[in-house]
Each structure stands twice: as structure tokens, then as C-alpha cells.
Amino acid sequence: MTTETVLAEIGDLIREVLDGYDLGAVPITPDTSFDADLAFESIDLVVLGTLLTERYGPGIDVAGFLSTRTLPEIITLRVGDLAGYVTARLEHA
């Protein structure tokens, strides 16, 4: 699965997490910041992580991925970081 496909699917899941919140003109690209652009709260990232595991299987361990990062790194996380992690895990599955 390509990063582009994963990115598109993560975009759909992000909309599901934000459930009705109007993203307006915010495009979801690898550069999109969860905090600054999407106003994600930390609990939203947890929900997105569990949706990713449901979608791609138990090999996708977002909690494990995030626990290797410092809090400032988690706050500045971008969609591309997560898409890259998922793509890499799927390639090694």
C-alpha cells in the first residue's frame, strides 16, 4: 500500500474522529499538524490510533509508536509522521 493511499485513508479516519467538526478549507497533507491545523486534543489522537489498529490490524501500535516520542514531539506531530509509520509497518508485515 502506498503512502498516498494510507494518507487518504488516514484523512477519512481523521474526519471520523472529528465527527462533524467542520474542517473548512484545511487540506489534509503530510504537513498538516494535528495540533496547530486540526486542533486535535490528545484524546483525539488516542481515538485515531485505535481506528488505525481496527483498519490495519494489531501490527499498527500507535501507542507504542507515540511512547518513543517526547511530549513536545507528540504535540507537533504531523499527519505525514503517522502515515509514514503505518506505511512502514504494513511493508514489514
Added chain:
Amino acid sequence: MAHITTNGVRLHVQRMRPADPGAPPLVLIHGLLDTMASYYFSIAAAIAGLGFDVIAYDLRGHGRSERPPRGYRVDDATDDLTGLLTELGVAGPVHLIGFSWGGTVAFRYAHRFPDGVASLIVIESEPPTVAWADRATDGLRELSAHLSDAEEIARAELGALVPAMARRLTSRARELAVATTLVEDIIDRTGLVDVYPDGWLRCPLLLIVGGDSRLHSRLDSIVGLLPPCDVVVVPGQHHQLLAFAPQEVAAAVLPWLAARRGALAGAVAP
């Protein structure tokens, strides 16, 4: 997303369940104005990796759980936990980890249901006592005095966090303070004691404290309330250990839990 309704409130729950159906259940209880994310970002995955059935939930009024107008006393929290475990079909003793207020809830749960707890890890927490409620009253007064000043909260509580997150935290605190009885409920003294009887806590206990935290300055009196327990002090750290010292917390928690797991499996504990 999993929600469970119990004790009249809809709670957001996430479970990290290993394949082993006999995996011992372990519940993570977060602090005030916090969510299960604190654990998800730090130690939850590693604990699941030890073979525990990890159950994380957002306390009522927090995260993606419902925010009812009332029911924020410590015994409301233990009732919610009891109901949650019943709804999840978890029978038998559970391992508990609590941070800050979540640790106080865990202590209370162990006090009320001594046979329901297999082990207890509390991070920057103390058991609820009348003296604790008095101190919490002062702390909450201090917090509400700064509710209108996001930057102040950022400086006081979360140091390195970005202003956007501090603003959200402030607005969440204000919503809870305005829309719920949380502030008066937390410090409700009903049923609280000054001194615990000998043997009130029967499970193994690990206490983790920041070396520069307010709680650390009173550590002797807190340990005096407890049966013999393991204490780990994380040097140079304040209250927010999960946020700012997750590796140090993991280094204390994981071997301790692995020993509990080993004992359960009949192996020789290290």
C-alpha cells in the same frame, strides 16, 4: 470507539487486550483535567507488552466520556470503576495504576474492595484523608484563581507545552468548574478518615514520586499511612511525571509489574 454506560454515565473505554484469554486485567486511572491519553502516550503499550489486559478509560467529565452535572466525589469515581469492570465482564482482582487524582481514586477503591485489587501503583498520589481534602481545597482554589489566564496555567502546570494546548486545558477546566459540581465534589469529606487502620491495604504497592514535587516534601507522612511498600523517587521531577518523565516511570513500573506477572504465572519472581 468503545463506550460503556454504567452508574448512569457513558464512559469512553479503550482496551489493549493480548491474545492470552487469561491475561490479568490492569486498569489505568488518569488525573484531573486529564484523559487516558497520558497513559497511551507513555506506558500503556509497554504494559500490554508484558501480557496484561490493559483497560484505559476517561473518567466522567473528562476526555470522550460523558460530562454529567454531578457525581465527582471519590466514591462516585470508585462506583464508576466498579460498574465499568462489571460491564466489561472482568471478574477477580485487578491491577490498578493511578496518577494524581487517579491514584487517590485507586487507593479508595483498594480501601473499599481489598479483595478486588491484585496490586497498586500510584504516581504522585496519596490516599484520601481529611487532611488531603483540605490541601486539595487550597489547590483547587489556586487553580480556579488562574482559570482566566491560560499563560499562567501553562507556566504553572505544563511548562513546556504549547500555548494552544494550555488554552484548551483552561477551557476544559472552566467548563468542568461551571457545568459540574466537580470542584465541591472532589473535596467532599464524606466517609474520609484521618488515619487508616493497620492492614487496610493488602496488595503489593508501588509509590512513584517526583523528587521536586510538593508531595515529595510530605513523603514521610504519606508513607506513614501505608503498609510497607516500594517507593521510587524520580530526581529533578515535579508533579507531571507521565508527561515529562515517561521513561523513568516505565523503568520503575515495568520490572515491578513483570514480577507480579511472574508470580501470577507461577514463575519465580525476580
